[in-house]
Amino acid sequence: MTARFPLPLILLVLYLFSQNSFAKSDTETYGDIGAVTLPLFAAGWSYLNNDQQGIEQFSKAALSNLALTQLLKYAVHKKRPQGNSYTSFPSMHSSVAFQSATYLQKRYGWKYGVPAYTLASYVGWSRVKSNQHYSIDVLAGAAIGILSSAYFTERYKDLNIAPYANADGVGVHLAMNF
Template sequence: MRFRIAAAALAVVVPVTCASPATASPKGWADASDIGRDLLVGAALGVPAIQGDWRGDLEAGGSMLVAGGTTFALKELIHERRPDRSDDKSFPSGHTSVSFAAAASLEKRYGWEAGLPALLVASFVGVARVRADKHYVHDVLAGAVIGGASGFLLTVRHDDRVRLTPWAGSGGGGIDVAMRF
């Protein structure tokens, strides 16, 4: 099972990394960010479907829907002009929020083997949005937080033998680790 997850994640990483250096124009970066986002959405929905994990599909779809909806609402409330001056919908980055929601869902549901490559692709999408002159860095960072939070909060680990739970309080914070043998 881990091999299939790693192979699916690799199928996302290779096309995006091979396509990106070929074009350095803003249009090329915009196209690369579209491809990266679309591949991540496909992986977040495809990996659970291949395994018959319909709850994983529902959770991934829900996290991407919440991230996209939150991003849309913020774009309607905050009118920030894009760096290329094309419109006033720069904040936050929708490509980045949906990409990080997909990546965080894969990581939370299936572990770092699926999550690490997906998070690398999501990071690439964010960088590509800035290089495409569609967003400022803070737009991308906000999108990453929105997407990461929705993916993390709306997804349940598929294998619950090891559970990591972040916590915070007035005196500090940390991560609780629980293992079942």
């Protein structure tokens, strides 16, 4: 079966470019590039590896992330720091970046997760630094992105190790995919 490139990613890229064609600083421009590069890399890596299951997981996470983030933007109706619109909460750039980073980490491991989370953190920082969002907007966007991929994404291959804690104690859950 041939992997298909996810339509939500194409829509996301068009949305981000349409919103930020005229960035005012290098920080904002590089943050915009990171917000587009992360989902392109995440979906592209799955596509190049013919990982149809991964593409489906990425698409579900991306769609739920985009829908919830957009819904909250209009439900909360929070004014941006510059005062130019009422779509500050939560940060779409941050939710997209952290959704992609979490997908990469959870699907392919920390080898991909560390650089992805580093870039996602820069994207979030750039939104505050360029006066597009408040810190709480970025944190909320990051949380939405992380949770959407954490819910839909499964490990690609090999051993999956996850710590857990509950009322009975703490431990490590080990799972092997064959």
